[in-house]
Amino acid sequence: MRWTHWINFPVLALMIWSGLLIYWANDVYTITLGGRTLIRFFPEWFYQLLHVPHRLAEGMAFHFLLMWFFMLNGFLYVLYTIFSGAWRQLLPNRHSFKEAWLVLLHDLHIRKTIPPQNKYNAAQRIAYTAIIIMGIGSVATGLAIYKPAQLYWLCWLCGGYHFARILHFALTIGYVLFFVIHVVQVILAGWNNFRSVVSGFEVEERSFDHLKTDDHATGKP
Protein backbone atom coordinates (compact mmCIF):
# COMPACT_ATOMS: atom_id res chain seq x y z
CA MET A 1 0.00 0.00 0.00
CA ARG A 2 2.84 2.36 0.89
CA TRP A 3 4.70 1.64 -2.32
CA THR A 4 1.78 2.20 -4.62
CA HIS A 5 0.80 5.31 -2.67
CA TRP A 6 4.19 6.94 -3.11
CA ILE A 7 4.52 5.87 -6.74
CA ASN A 8 1.07 7.15 -7.49
CA PHE A 9 1.83 10.61 -6.19
CA PRO A 10 4.53 11.61 -8.72
CA VAL A 11 2.90 9.68 -11.57
CA LEU A 12 -0.47 11.35 -11.03
CA ALA A 13 1.20 14.74 -10.64
CA LEU A 14 2.93 14.26 -14.01
CA MET A 15 -0.28 12.97 -15.59
CA ILE A 16 -2.01 16.14 -14.47
CA TRP A 17 0.85 18.28 -15.75
CA SER A 18 0.99 16.60 -19.16
CA GLY A 19 -2.81 16.68 -19.27
CA LEU A 20 -2.60 20.41 -18.78
CA LEU A 21 -0.25 20.70 -21.76
CA ILE A 22 -2.93 18.93 -23.81
CA TYR A 23 -5.87 20.82 -22.39
CA TRP A 24 -4.27 24.18 -23.17
CA ALA A 25 -4.68 23.51 -26.91
CA ASN A 26 -8.46 23.63 -26.51
CA ASP A 27 -9.19 25.22 -23.14
CA VAL A 28 -12.93 25.65 -23.39
CA TYR A 29 -14.17 24.76 -19.93
CA THR A 30 -15.68 27.38 -17.66
CA ILE A 31 -18.07 27.44 -14.76
CA THR A 32 -20.88 29.78 -15.68
CA LEU A 33 -23.79 30.73 -13.48
CA GLY A 34 -26.60 32.90 -14.79
CA GLY A 35 -24.64 34.04 -17.81
CA ARG A 36 -21.64 35.11 -15.76
CA THR A 37 -18.40 33.23 -16.05
CA LEU A 38 -17.22 32.51 -12.54
CA ILE A 39 -14.18 30.38 -13.27
CA ARG A 40 -12.33 30.01 -16.53
CA PHE A 41 -10.02 27.04 -16.83
CA PHE A 42 -7.40 28.45 -16.85
CA PRO A 43 -6.33 32.09 -16.70
CA GLU A 44 -3.38 33.13 -18.83
CA TRP A 45 -1.08 33.86 -15.87
CA PHE A 46 -1.55 30.28 -14.71
CA TYR A 47 -0.37 28.90 -18.06
CA GLN A 48 2.56 31.29 -18.17
CA LEU A 49 3.60 30.36 -14.66
CA LEU A 50 3.77 26.67 -15.56
CA HIS A 51 5.15 27.17 -19.10
CA VAL A 52 2.17 25.37 -20.56
CA PRO A 53 1.56 27.00 -23.99
CA HIS A 54 2.46 25.29 -27.29
CA ARG A 55 3.45 21.93 -25.90
CA LEU A 56 0.57 19.75 -27.11
CA ALA A 57 2.71 17.14 -28.91
CA GLU A 58 5.04 16.82 -25.94
CA GLY A 59 2.11 16.65 -23.52
CA MET A 60 0.46 13.86 -25.49
CA ALA A 61 3.69 11.87 -25.67
CA PHE A 62 4.21 12.11 -21.90
CA HIS A 63 0.54 11.45 -21.13
CA PHE A 64 0.42 8.29 -23.26
CA LEU A 65 3.62 6.97 -21.71
CA LEU A 66 2.73 7.71 -18.10
CA MET A 67 -0.77 6.28 -18.48
CA TRP A 68 0.78 2.79 -18.49
CA PHE A 69 2.46 3.40 -15.14
CA PHE A 70 -0.67 4.97 -13.69
CA MET A 71 -2.81 1.99 -14.75
CA LEU A 72 -0.28 -0.61 -13.64
CA ASN A 73 0.23 1.02 -10.26
CA GLY A 74 -3.50 1.36 -9.67
CA PHE A 75 -4.03 -2.23 -10.70
CA LEU A 76 -1.34 -3.43 -8.26
CA TYR A 77 -2.89 -1.41 -5.44
CA VAL A 78 -6.33 -2.91 -6.03
CA LEU A 79 -4.84 -6.40 -6.23
CA TYR A 80 -3.00 -5.78 -2.98
CA THR A 81 -6.08 -4.59 -1.11
CA ILE A 82 -8.01 -7.61 -2.34
CA PHE A 83 -5.38 -10.22 -1.45
CA SER A 84 -4.26 -8.69 1.82
CA GLY A 85 -7.83 -8.31 3.03
CA ALA A 86 -7.26 -4.59 3.49
CA TRP A 87 -10.41 -3.96 1.49
CA ARG A 88 -12.39 -4.86 4.61
CA GLN A 89 -11.06 -1.77 6.32
CA LEU A 90 -11.40 0.41 3.25
CA LEU A 91 -14.80 -0.27 1.74
CA PRO A 92 -17.64 1.73 3.28
CA ASN A 93 -20.23 -0.36 5.10
CA ARG A 94 -23.86 0.39 5.76
CA HIS A 95 -23.06 2.68 8.70
CA SER A 96 -20.39 4.61 6.90
CA PHE A 97 -22.48 7.28 5.27
CA LYS A 98 -24.21 8.28 8.51
CA GLU A 99 -20.99 8.12 10.47
CA ALA A 100 -19.04 10.04 7.86
CA TRP A 101 -21.36 12.97 8.42
CA LEU A 102 -20.61 12.87 12.14
CA VAL A 103 -16.89 12.69 11.40
CA LEU A 104 -17.20 15.69 9.16
CA LEU A 105 -19.02 17.67 11.85
CA HIS A 106 -16.37 16.65 14.35
CA ASP A 107 -13.50 17.62 12.06
CA LEU A 108 -15.07 21.00 11.45
CA HIS A 109 -15.29 21.48 15.21
CA ILE A 110 -19.06 21.58 15.17
CA ARG A 111 -19.46 18.42 17.21
CA LYS A 112 -17.32 17.33 20.09
CA THR A 113 -17.80 13.58 19.95
CA ILE A 114 -16.67 11.31 17.17
CA PRO A 115 -18.08 7.90 16.25
CA PRO A 116 -15.92 4.91 17.20
CA GLN A 117 -13.11 4.45 14.73
CA ASN A 118 -11.17 1.53 13.42
CA LYS A 119 -8.07 1.92 11.31
CA TYR A 120 -9.99 4.16 8.98
CA ASN A 121 -13.03 6.17 9.99
CA ALA A 122 -16.19 6.27 7.95
CA ALA A 123 -15.24 9.45 6.11
CA GLN A 124 -11.91 7.97 5.21
CA ARG A 125 -13.47 4.76 4.00
CA ILE A 126 -15.67 6.75 1.66
CA ALA A 127 -12.86 9.02 0.53
CA TYR A 128 -10.35 6.25 -0.10
CA THR A 129 -12.87 4.12 -1.93
CA ALA A 130 -14.06 7.09 -3.95
CA ILE A 131 -10.53 7.94 -5.05
CA ILE A 132 -10.11 4.43 -6.46
CA ILE A 133 -13.39 4.74 -8.32
CA MET A 134 -12.19 8.11 -9.58
CA GLY A 135 -8.96 6.48 -10.75
CA ILE A 136 -10.89 3.84 -12.64
CA GLY A 137 -13.10 6.62 -13.99
CA SER A 138 -10.10 8.57 -15.23
CA VAL A 139 -8.73 5.54 -17.02
CA ALA A 140 -12.12 4.75 -18.56
CA THR A 141 -12.89 8.31 -19.70
CA GLY A 142 -9.29 8.74 -20.80
CA LEU A 143 -9.41 5.66 -22.99
CA ALA A 144 -12.81 6.75 -24.27
CA ILE A 145 -11.44 10.03 -25.60
CA TYR A 146 -8.14 8.44 -26.67
CA LYS A 147 -9.69 5.70 -28.83
CA PRO A 148 -13.33 6.71 -29.36
CA ALA A 149 -13.56 4.62 -32.53
CA GLN A 150 -11.95 1.36 -31.42
CA LEU A 151 -13.36 1.59 -27.89
CA TYR A 152 -16.70 2.97 -29.06
CA TRP A 153 -18.57 1.01 -26.39
CA LEU A 154 -16.47 2.63 -23.68
CA CYS A 155 -17.02 6.04 -25.22
CA TRP A 156 -20.74 5.33 -25.25
CA LEU A 157 -20.61 4.20 -21.60
CA CYS A 158 -18.88 7.42 -20.66
CA GLY A 159 -21.66 9.46 -22.25
CA GLY A 160 -20.00 10.20 -25.58
CA TYR A 161 -16.84 12.00 -26.60
CA HIS A 162 -17.81 15.40 -25.23
CA PHE A 163 -19.09 14.24 -21.91
CA ALA A 164 -16.17 11.86 -21.43
CA ARG A 165 -13.74 14.75 -21.93
CA ILE A 166 -15.62 16.86 -19.37
CA LEU A 167 -15.65 13.95 -16.90
CA HIS A 168 -11.96 13.34 -17.45
CA PHE A 169 -11.29 17.00 -16.71
CA ALA A 170 -13.60 17.14 -13.69
CA LEU A 171 -12.00 14.06 -12.16
CA THR A 172 -8.63 15.75 -12.43
CA ILE A 173 -9.95 18.79 -10.58
CA GLY A 174 -11.28 16.26 -8.06
CA TYR A 175 -7.77 14.88 -7.50
CA VAL A 176 -6.42 18.32 -6.81
CA LEU A 177 -9.14 18.95 -4.22
CA PHE A 178 -8.57 15.52 -2.71
CA PHE A 179 -4.87 16.28 -2.51
CA VAL A 180 -5.45 19.56 -0.66
CA ILE A 181 -7.75 17.99 1.94
CA HIS A 182 -5.51 14.94 2.21
CA VAL A 183 -2.42 17.02 2.95
CA VAL A 184 -4.24 19.15 5.52
CA GLN A 185 -5.43 15.98 7.26
CA VAL A 186 -1.94 14.50 7.19
CA ILE A 187 -0.52 17.62 8.81
CA LEU A 188 -3.24 17.51 11.47
CA ALA A 189 -2.64 13.81 12.07
CA GLY A 190 0.98 14.52 12.79
CA TRP A 191 4.41 13.10 12.28
CA ASN A 192 3.80 9.66 13.70
CA ASN A 193 1.05 9.01 11.20
CA PHE A 194 3.06 10.35 8.30
CA ARG A 195 5.98 8.20 9.29
CA SER A 196 3.80 5.12 9.22
CA VAL A 197 2.94 5.65 5.55
CA VAL A 198 6.65 5.63 4.79
CA SER A 199 7.88 2.96 7.16
CA GLY A 200 4.82 0.82 7.74
CA PHE A 201 4.68 1.08 11.54
CA GLU A 202 3.54 3.50 14.13
CA VAL A 203 4.78 4.18 17.58
CA GLU A 204 2.17 3.92 20.27
CA GLU A 205 2.77 5.20 23.75
CA ARG A 206 1.68 2.76 26.40
CA SER A 207 1.46 3.18 30.12
CA PHE A 208 4.51 4.87 31.62
CA ASP A 209 7.31 5.13 29.15
CA HIS A 210 7.02 1.76 27.54
CA LEU A 211 6.99 1.87 23.81
CA LYS A 212 5.76 -0.72 21.46
CA THR A 213 5.98 -1.11 17.74
CA ASP A 214 2.84 -2.06 15.98
CA ASP A 215 2.05 -2.59 12.38
CA HIS A 216 0.20 0.41 11.12
CA ALA A 217 -2.20 0.88 14.02
CA THR A 218 -4.85 3.54 14.33
CA GLY A 219 -4.33 6.58 12.27
CA LYS A 220 -6.02 9.22 10.29
CA PRO A 221 -5.25 9.71 6.62
Place this chain on the structure above:
Amino acid sequence: MQQANHKKNKPELTVQQKINRRNFISFTTFFVVGGALFGSWKWLYNAPEETPGITAGASKPLRRALNKTELFFRRIFSNNHPVKTYPKRMAAKRVRVNGDIGIDDKGFNPQGWQLAVIKSPKETLQLSLDELRALPKSELIFDFKCVVGWDQIQHWAGVKFSDFITHYGLQDQARMQYVGMATPNEEYYVGLDMASALHPQTLLAYEMNEQPLRPEHGAPLRLIIPVKYGIKNLKRIGTISFSNERPPDYWAEQGYDYYSGL
Protein backbone atom coordinates in the same frame (compact mmCIF):
# COMPACT_ATOMS: atom_id res chain seq x y z
CA MET B 1 0.52 -10.04 21.82
CA GLN B 2 3.23 -12.49 22.74
CA GLN B 3 5.68 -10.40 20.87
CA ALA B 4 4.53 -7.15 22.44
CA ASN B 5 4.89 -8.55 25.94
CA HIS B 6 8.28 -9.79 25.04
CA LYS B 7 9.28 -6.34 23.91
CA LYS B 8 7.86 -4.72 26.99
CA ASN B 9 10.25 -6.68 29.12
CA LYS B 10 13.25 -5.57 27.16
CA PRO B 11 15.18 -2.55 28.25
CA GLU B 12 13.69 0.67 26.98
CA LEU B 13 16.74 1.58 24.97
CA THR B 14 16.50 -1.52 22.82
CA VAL B 15 12.97 -0.74 21.74
CA GLN B 16 13.92 2.81 21.02
CA GLN B 17 16.86 1.54 19.02
CA LYS B 18 14.59 -0.79 17.14
CA ILE B 19 12.32 2.08 16.28
CA ASN B 20 15.24 4.16 15.20
CA ARG B 21 16.63 1.39 13.08
CA ARG B 22 13.35 0.75 11.33
CA ASN B 23 12.88 4.44 10.81
CA PHE B 24 16.33 4.76 9.39
CA ILE B 25 15.92 1.86 6.98
CA SER B 26 12.49 2.99 5.84
CA PHE B 27 13.39 6.60 5.31
CA THR B 28 16.66 5.76 3.61
CA THR B 29 14.78 3.47 1.22
CA PHE B 30 12.17 6.17 0.74
CA PHE B 31 14.71 8.82 -0.20
CA VAL B 32 16.88 6.52 -2.27
CA VAL B 33 13.90 5.24 -4.28
CA GLY B 34 12.49 8.76 -4.46
CA GLY B 35 15.82 10.05 -5.67
CA ALA B 36 16.02 7.30 -8.26
CA LEU B 37 12.51 8.12 -9.50
CA PHE B 38 13.38 11.79 -9.64
CA GLY B 39 16.56 10.96 -11.50
CA SER B 40 14.69 8.83 -14.04
CA TRP B 41 12.25 11.65 -14.56
CA LYS B 42 15.10 14.12 -15.08
CA TRP B 43 16.62 11.71 -17.58
CA LEU B 44 13.32 11.32 -19.43
CA TYR B 45 12.61 15.03 -19.39
CA ASN B 46 16.05 16.01 -20.66
CA ALA B 47 16.52 13.08 -23.03
CA PRO B 48 18.03 14.07 -26.38
CA GLU B 49 15.77 14.62 -29.34
CA GLU B 50 15.37 11.83 -31.87
CA THR B 51 17.38 11.95 -35.08
CA PRO B 52 15.12 13.72 -37.59
CA GLY B 53 13.80 11.30 -40.17
CA ILE B 54 10.29 10.12 -40.90
CA THR B 55 9.47 11.26 -37.39
CA ALA B 56 11.11 14.15 -35.60
CA GLY B 57 10.65 16.66 -32.83
CA ALA B 58 10.10 14.25 -29.93
CA SER B 59 12.70 13.00 -27.49
CA LYS B 60 14.12 9.54 -28.17
CA PRO B 61 12.43 7.67 -25.31
CA LEU B 62 9.09 9.39 -25.89
CA ARG B 63 9.15 8.45 -29.57
CA ARG B 64 9.93 4.87 -28.64
CA ALA B 65 7.02 4.91 -26.21
CA LEU B 66 4.68 6.33 -28.86
CA ASN B 67 5.70 3.62 -31.32
CA LYS B 68 5.29 0.85 -28.74
CA THR B 69 1.91 2.20 -27.71
CA GLU B 70 0.93 2.25 -31.38
CA LEU B 71 1.73 -1.46 -31.66
CA PHE B 72 -0.48 -2.18 -28.67
CA PHE B 73 -3.46 -0.21 -29.91
CA ARG B 74 -3.15 -1.54 -33.45
CA ARG B 75 -4.16 -4.89 -32.03
CA ILE B 76 -7.59 -3.64 -31.12
CA PHE B 77 -8.07 -1.94 -34.48
CA SER B 78 -10.79 -3.53 -36.53
CA ASN B 79 -12.74 -2.77 -39.67
CA ASN B 80 -15.74 -3.87 -37.67
CA HIS B 81 -15.40 -0.84 -35.40
CA PRO B 82 -17.15 1.86 -37.38
CA VAL B 83 -17.18 5.39 -36.02
CA LYS B 84 -20.55 6.64 -34.88
CA THR B 85 -22.66 8.26 -37.58
CA TYR B 86 -25.30 10.96 -37.14
CA PRO B 87 -28.48 12.11 -38.86
CA LYS B 88 -28.07 14.78 -41.52
CA ARG B 89 -29.73 17.52 -39.49
CA MET B 90 -26.98 17.34 -36.90
CA ALA B 91 -24.21 18.13 -39.37
CA ALA B 92 -22.60 21.55 -38.97
CA LYS B 93 -23.58 24.16 -41.55
CA ARG B 94 -20.47 26.22 -40.91
CA VAL B 95 -17.74 23.67 -41.09
CA ARG B 96 -14.63 24.60 -39.21
CA VAL B 97 -11.53 25.41 -41.26
CA ASN B 98 -8.40 24.83 -39.27
CA GLY B 99 -5.47 25.23 -41.59
CA ASP B 100 -4.27 25.88 -45.11
CA ILE B 101 -0.85 24.24 -45.07
CA GLY B 102 -0.12 22.88 -48.53
CA ILE B 103 -3.16 24.52 -50.15
CA ASP B 104 -2.24 28.18 -49.79
CA ASP B 105 -0.59 28.67 -53.18
CA LYS B 106 -2.41 31.31 -55.23
CA GLY B 107 -2.01 29.89 -58.70
CA PHE B 108 -3.74 26.55 -58.16
CA ASN B 109 -6.15 25.65 -60.95
CA PRO B 110 -8.73 23.03 -59.90
CA GLN B 111 -9.67 22.45 -63.56
CA GLY B 112 -6.19 21.28 -64.40
CA TRP B 113 -6.05 19.00 -61.36
CA GLN B 114 -5.54 15.29 -61.69
CA LEU B 115 -4.94 12.64 -59.07
CA ALA B 116 -1.62 10.83 -59.51
CA VAL B 117 -1.68 7.27 -58.19
CA ILE B 118 1.84 5.93 -58.13
CA LYS B 119 1.39 2.19 -58.68
CA SER B 120 5.09 1.50 -58.98
CA PRO B 121 8.18 3.58 -59.70
CA LYS B 122 7.46 3.06 -63.40
CA GLU B 123 3.71 3.27 -63.52
CA THR B 124 1.54 6.20 -62.51
CA LEU B 125 -2.21 6.41 -62.93
CA GLN B 126 -3.63 9.86 -63.73
CA LEU B 127 -7.26 10.25 -62.74
CA SER B 128 -9.69 13.10 -63.22
CA LEU B 129 -12.36 14.06 -60.74
CA ASP B 130 -15.10 12.92 -63.14
CA GLU B 131 -13.64 9.44 -63.21
CA LEU B 132 -13.75 9.31 -59.42
CA ARG B 133 -17.28 10.70 -59.37
CA ALA B 134 -18.34 7.84 -61.61
CA LEU B 135 -17.50 5.37 -58.84
CA PRO B 136 -20.09 4.49 -56.18
CA LYS B 137 -20.61 7.43 -53.86
CA SER B 138 -20.62 6.97 -50.08
CA GLU B 139 -21.83 9.48 -47.54
CA LEU B 140 -20.54 9.90 -44.04
CA ILE B 141 -21.83 12.11 -41.24
CA PHE B 142 -19.49 11.71 -38.30
CA ASP B 143 -17.80 13.56 -35.50
CA PHE B 144 -14.57 14.98 -36.91
CA LYS B 145 -11.93 15.15 -34.18
CA CYS B 146 -9.01 17.51 -34.09
CA VAL B 147 -5.87 16.57 -32.22
CA VAL B 148 -6.14 19.74 -30.11
CA GLY B 149 -9.45 18.61 -28.64
CA TRP B 150 -12.32 20.15 -30.56
CA ASP B 151 -14.73 18.07 -32.60
CA GLN B 152 -17.56 18.78 -34.98
CA ILE B 153 -20.23 16.70 -36.69
CA GLN B 154 -19.64 17.03 -40.41
CA HIS B 155 -21.19 15.69 -43.58
CA TRP B 156 -18.90 14.41 -46.32
CA ALA B 157 -19.31 12.32 -49.44
CA GLY B 158 -16.98 10.65 -51.89
CA VAL B 159 -15.65 7.30 -52.91
CA LYS B 160 -14.59 4.78 -50.31
CA PHE B 161 -10.86 4.28 -50.42
CA SER B 162 -11.41 0.51 -50.40
CA ASP B 163 -13.78 0.78 -53.41
CA PHE B 164 -11.20 2.93 -55.16
CA ILE B 165 -8.54 0.25 -54.57
CA THR B 166 -10.77 -2.49 -55.97
CA HIS B 167 -11.94 -0.50 -58.95
CA TYR B 168 -8.47 0.42 -60.13
CA GLY B 169 -7.02 -3.02 -59.44
CA LEU B 170 -4.66 -1.80 -56.76
CA GLN B 171 -4.94 -4.95 -54.62
CA ASP B 172 -1.24 -5.65 -54.90
CA GLN B 173 -0.40 -2.16 -53.72
CA ALA B 174 -2.91 -2.51 -50.89
CA ARG B 175 -0.95 -5.48 -49.59
CA MET B 176 1.83 -3.09 -48.67
CA GLN B 177 1.87 -1.65 -45.21
CA TYR B 178 1.42 2.06 -45.81
CA VAL B 179 -0.27 4.63 -47.99
CA GLY B 180 1.27 8.04 -48.52
CA MET B 181 -0.67 11.09 -49.69
CA ALA B 182 0.57 14.57 -50.48
CA THR B 183 -0.78 17.89 -51.73
CA PRO B 184 0.16 18.87 -55.31
CA ASN B 185 2.80 21.28 -53.98
CA GLU B 186 4.03 18.56 -51.60
CA GLU B 187 4.02 20.90 -48.62
CA TYR B 188 1.58 18.79 -46.62
CA TYR B 189 1.80 15.02 -46.61
CA VAL B 190 0.50 12.18 -44.51
CA GLY B 191 1.34 8.53 -43.98
CA LEU B 192 -1.36 6.01 -43.12
CA ASP B 193 -1.18 2.40 -42.05
CA MET B 194 -3.00 0.28 -44.62
CA ALA B 195 -5.56 -1.09 -42.16
CA SER B 196 -6.79 2.42 -41.34
CA ALA B 197 -6.78 3.47 -44.99
CA LEU B 198 -8.90 0.44 -45.93
CA HIS B 199 -11.35 1.03 -43.08
CA PRO B 200 -14.84 1.05 -44.64
CA GLN B 201 -15.42 4.67 -43.63
CA THR B 202 -12.27 6.10 -45.18
CA LEU B 203 -13.28 8.35 -48.08
CA LEU B 204 -11.69 10.20 -50.93
CA ALA B 205 -14.19 13.02 -50.50
CA TYR B 206 -15.33 15.49 -53.13
CA GLU B 207 -18.49 16.80 -51.47
CA MET B 208 -19.28 18.52 -48.21
CA ASN B 209 -22.87 19.20 -47.15
CA GLU B 210 -23.95 17.87 -50.57
CA GLN B 211 -21.97 20.55 -52.43
CA PRO B 212 -18.63 20.24 -54.22
CA LEU B 213 -15.75 20.92 -51.87
CA ARG B 214 -14.77 24.53 -51.41
CA PRO B 215 -11.09 25.43 -51.81
CA GLU B 216 -10.51 25.96 -48.08
CA HIS B 217 -11.90 22.48 -47.39
CA GLY B 218 -9.53 20.86 -49.83
CA ALA B 219 -11.13 21.04 -53.30
CA PRO B 220 -11.23 19.16 -55.52
CA LEU B 221 -10.51 15.96 -53.55
CA ARG B 222 -9.55 15.41 -49.93
CA LEU B 223 -9.08 12.57 -47.53
CA ILE B 224 -11.66 11.88 -44.83
CA ILE B 225 -10.38 9.22 -42.49
CA PRO B 226 -12.53 9.11 -39.34
CA VAL B 227 -10.29 6.63 -37.50
CA LYS B 228 -7.60 9.32 -37.38
CA TYR B 229 -7.29 12.81 -35.97
CA GLY B 230 -7.86 15.76 -38.31
CA ILE B 231 -4.11 16.14 -38.89
CA LYS B 232 -4.22 13.04 -41.11
CA ASN B 233 -7.22 14.19 -43.16
CA LEU B 234 -5.22 15.65 -46.02
CA LYS B 235 -6.82 18.37 -48.12
CA ARG B 236 -6.36 18.63 -51.90
CA ILE B 237 -4.78 15.26 -52.60
CA GLY B 238 -2.20 15.45 -55.38
CA THR B 239 -0.52 12.06 -55.19
CA ILE B 240 -1.21 8.69 -53.61
CA SER B 241 1.62 6.22 -53.18
CA PHE B 242 2.18 2.86 -51.49
CA SER B 243 5.09 1.62 -49.45
CA ASN B 244 6.25 -0.88 -46.88
CA GLU B 245 8.08 1.88 -45.04
CA ARG B 246 6.41 4.74 -43.26
CA PRO B 247 5.83 7.52 -45.80
CA PRO B 248 6.74 11.06 -44.67
CA ASP B 249 4.15 12.67 -42.40
CA TYR B 250 3.97 16.39 -41.75
CA TRP B 251 2.92 16.30 -38.11
CA ALA B 252 4.98 13.25 -37.18
CA GLU B 253 7.93 15.49 -38.04
CA GLN B 254 6.67 18.00 -35.47
CA GLY B 255 6.73 15.63 -32.52
CA TYR B 256 3.27 14.09 -32.93
CA ASP B 257 2.48 10.42 -32.85
CA TYR B 258 2.83 8.85 -36.30
CA TYR B 259 -0.20 6.64 -35.83
CA SER B 260 -2.59 9.24 -34.36
CA GLY B 261 -5.40 6.68 -34.51
CA LEU B 262 -8.76 6.95 -32.80
